Amino acid sequence: MTILSSKLRQSTAAAVLALTAIAFAGDALAKDLTITVWAGGSGDNDVYRLDAIEMAADILSREWAVRGDELNITVQKKRDFAGWPEFKQAVTLAAESGSAPNIVVTSHTDIAPWSQAGLIVPVEDYVDLDAWPLNNIYDNLLEMTSYNGVVYGLPQDAEARPFFFWKDTMKKIGYTDEEIEALPTKVELGEYTLQNVLEDAKKAVDMEIVEKGYGFYPRVSNGPDYAQFYQSFGGELMDKETGKLVLDKKAMTEFYQFFVDAVEAGVTRKNHIGTEWDQWYAEVASGKAAIWHGGTWHYARYTGKEGLDDFFGNIQFSLIPAGNEEGHPNTITHPLAYLLTAQKDEEAVEIAAQLIKIASEPRINTLHAIKSSHLGITREQSNIELYANDRWASEATARLLPFASSQPNNLNYGRFSEIMFKGLETAWTGTKSPADAVAEVEVEMKALLGNDLIVR
């Protein structure tokens, strides 16, 4: 028992030493602490990812004061990263050089590599998941922030990625109001597929209701959205049995072919990838595109910055339609998570853990959910007026969330998705045929993922 228990005792001694001050101090205690929080992929609507930590710090200090102790937390917030790549680069390099922020708000898919590298610590070591408010968080979200059966992070928000239809354009190509109302159900039942999307988009272009290239107007950069189309054609990201990533060549080829067909039919631009986001948002929110896809948070952008007053009068939304018989209509939820980084100062980690716990209070999380049009993380949010009375939150939750899946927490998923997207880009821009692009994807994936890949 020597080594194991000495290992345990060692870490215990360090932790106990660090924490004795907090837990057992008889005298009043004063503590000054700076907690840094970095959030990736966050715009003006997402300020509560950071502000929630500030609110939590206020509450925690008050709790200490009530107990007779003094806690002064300075929260340093940062979210002005150029994009996800720059954010992840910054966090990784800062952590490697020992100056990681205490809390990061990032994709749940970062948990696998960062936990293996020892950059983050399991949140379950610091908080009681069976106590309020964490026992109110949806179990499936907590599963997404776990890796190897260990809960590493707390879900910060949830979302889904719907298909959007501009109602006016749909009417002009021959849909009645009733048919538009019934569209989400038809998508859900698999009666309206991606082939129908191409047909309708082509009608809209041919009838000159929208410009060429604006019939189907997809996301302009890499993102979980594209994995949805892979699933629409029957692709599976991870094999549940073995935990390995799956390259389904047939599904991948058909998924690429769909975008090539869209370009050939003139409904999607060949050079669409790389379009500026600002331009893209302005165009879809003003009806310049017939059919497109996005995320639940787009609601905030369309109705806010882009000035679309009547969202429900102008836009219909549904799941991502199935692509063929093997596939199924789906949507991906890509929750961001609060993660705790490994720090020399054990006490700072403990306090950071308290902060993200408090920030998960339904009332505080609701501020973020509604302000940024994300979905809630706790069951109790449906009893909070701000959330319950928000039409978008309730309808999107009901229509999309039951069918939402997530991307796998796998060490190599980042590489997998990168190669998948590059392959799509080469096919889409006509550099290679879909079959050749998939052949290259296969070679690259086999080389880079090795044993962690199943090819079908």
Add this chain to the structure above:
Amino acid sequence: MRRAHLLGLGFMAPALLITGLFFLAPVILTAVFSFTSMSSGTGISGGAYSVSEQTIRELPERGFPQETADLLAKDVYRIDEAGLSDLSANFGEPFSKQVRKALSGKVFDGRKALVTEMKKLRERPRSVRQLKISADLFKRSILNIRFDSKAALLASVSDIGISLDASQQTILAETSYTGWSWTTDNYKLISSMPSAFRAAGNTFIYVTLTLSVSIGLGLLLALATFYLPKGQAAAFRAIWILPRILPPVIYVMMWKWLTWDTGFLSNFLLNFGITPRNWMLHSDINAWVCIVLINGFVGASLGMILFSSAMRAIPASMLHASEVDGANRRQQIWHIILPQLRWPILFTTAYSTLSLIASFDYIYLSTDGGPGRSTEVWALYAFHTALNNYGGALQYGLGAALALMLVIIGIGASLFYLRIFNFNELVAKPRIEQ
């Protein structure tokens, strides 16, 4: 050693230091990194030995007995004497007594079950973290513990009563290791990946085309301004230097405004009935034209300055004499000016080749290698691999191997150029002192 030599060395010292710090050290580090499997998943500072669910799944595939793997997968918490005495030492006798009374001899599957029981005890630590640490004192399994060394891992495995033979120990240690290891796989990977070949091809296209544009245009500008009156010539040169002195971000931003589908070019061509398009990213040919021009204009200014000053050094009497002989401008350029520009042209070509091979800043800012990797040059490929991609899967080792190949090509090219320049001749001792 003579004092003069020491003095010379003294003068050289700063340069040597800078070469050492900013060239040799990074190159050596890159070389070292390139023989490792470092990535964002392994970390840089070294790994730990940790048996996780993933390890358990992988073990049987590597020939480890399934039953032993299943044993390792158990997460056992046992309330025994050793644990109780640890508990009393760290958390006080009263709590230890309560645990002994309520739970002695019990075995729990996972910490959660034990903590749930502990929460019912009145003397328990009130902080969640403390409570979990106290529960960990009873952990009698190794699942998800990060051990600093292989020896510690294996000793703990035998502590919990699992005996492994030598080969099983090796498999377990290798599978559970989370850090990086020494390897030559990066070079094998590079030689097997289509994207690497494409990057190499792209680099060749990029260097050749950009070089032709920048040298050709530089020469043209130098010749054109040579025959202009001084004032006008200076003004023209100043304008052509703008691309070089503008901050790259702003320079590229202006190109984007020019080429966007809502930009100047599209709006202008709309008058002639041409549908707006993104002239930079419409196809790989568009992207190449933009990249070659963006870089070519920057390069042209350097050529222009060097060639202009070299032309000034041509004795005016030669030009006057040629005019007396009835030579026209074309003959002047062909027979007098160009032959005397041989060395500046060669120098600029050599210098620009070397800087182009390693540069990717303007490409990164404009197309970022798109569309579909068609303009991703080797240096940008290395940057994307090692430091910058959407998924955050940073592969430091592979990226370093890619970068090192650039260094080797760069040094090779430098040696080649030194040879054709006949460097010794260029720096030959002045005859006057002989």
